[in-house]
Amino acid sequence: MVRMWRCSGLRWASEGPELVWSGGRGSALTRGKRVAFEVAEGGVRTCVGARGHACPGRTAVSGRGTGARCEECARLDRAHSVAADGVPDDPRPYRVYLAWFGPGMAKVGITAVERGSSRLREQGAVCFSWLGTGPLMAARRAEELLRAALRVPDRIPYAEKRAVRAALPPTEAERAAEIAELHGRAVALGGWPESLTREPFRTVDHLELFGLEGAPAAVGEVSELVAGGAVIGELVAAAGPDLHLACAGRGVVVLDTRLMTGWGLMPAGGGETTVPVREFRSGGASQDGLF
Incomplete structure (x- = not known):
């Protein structure tokens, strides 16, 4: 009898990604x-449940969603999320950062100091720099200040991140230029929380870690997994939750590993990817224990 596995998602260690x-x-x-x-x-x-607890109803969820949670579990998960200000009394120190994903595509965010730069790798940030360190609510106030003053978002859709990966600037200095300019403007602003310590600009570049330098451009992305469907390919790059796979007869296809959660998966014996794949327009992304 073939054993089924259930994927918990992609985890980024300092040395690279792994499926959990x-x-x-x-x-x-x-x-x-x-x-x-x-x-x-x-x-x-x-449904994969929330906060380490199984979904009581084992509710069926859509194959296209990346969250793999029913409405009740999604609500519970969000209620205990730092991003949703669900834990304002979190005593851990936090960092404010500027992250860059491609030309004209920078964002501001926060992450717990104890997590290091793993949050930036999970988001697929091509490069980033820290801005400041302090208590959670001070970091949150600084994030809101910078978002308004610098006119940068705190979220960027993954479809937009994928759209620019095939045309990134060739040098680290070029890739860091936008967040260097934003960092300079940020530290010059008034109104920073007194308990937040500002940090100097030091860029961290992930292009080599992600394997994107010289990687062939992706031609499409898996739109959903389906019962009986297969994904088979050779890993050429990985960024955030995305695996760039060279698939026979298709070229490079992006698989968002969040689509894998909630399914029973087995080793594949065939040679072709048979799940639905949505082709990118004009060669770029649309804006819209197994191995």
């Missing part, structure tokens, strides 16, 4: 590795 499976086991993902799995025939995608 229920039970905690991880599968390291190195460039050139074959990624091959299929969704159980007749399977249904079910």
Whole structure:
């Protein structure tokens, strides 16, 4: 009998990405590795629960959503989220950062100091710099100040991030130029919370870690997983939750690993990707234990 696995998502360690499976086991993902799995025939995608607890109703969820949670579990997860100000009394120190994903595409955000730069790798930031460090609510106030004063968002859709990965500037200095300018404007602003310590500009570049330098441009993305469908390809790059896979007969296809959660998955024996793939327009992304 073939064993089914359930994916918990993609985790970024300092040395690179790995897929995490229920039970905690991880599968390291190195460039050139074959990624091959299929969704159980007749399977249904079910809610993954919230905050470490299983969904009480094992509710069926859409194959197209990246959250893999029913409305009730999504609400519970959000209620305990720092991003939604669900834990304003969190005593941990936080950092404010500027992240860059491509030309004209920078954002401001916060992350717990103890997480290091893992949050930036999870978001697919091509480069970033810290801005300041302090208590959570001071970091949150600084984030809001910078968002308004610098006119930068705190969220960028993944479709937009994918759209620019094939045309990134070739040098680290060029990639850092926009956040260097924003950093200079940010530290010159008045109104910073007194408890937030400003940090000097030091860029961290992820292009080599992600494998994007010289990587072939993606031609499409997996729109959803379906029962009986397979994903088979060779890993050429990874950024944020996305795997860039060279698939036979298709070229490079992007798989958002968040689509894998909630499904029962098995090793694939075939040679072709058979799940629905949405082609990119004009060669760029649309704006709209297995191995």
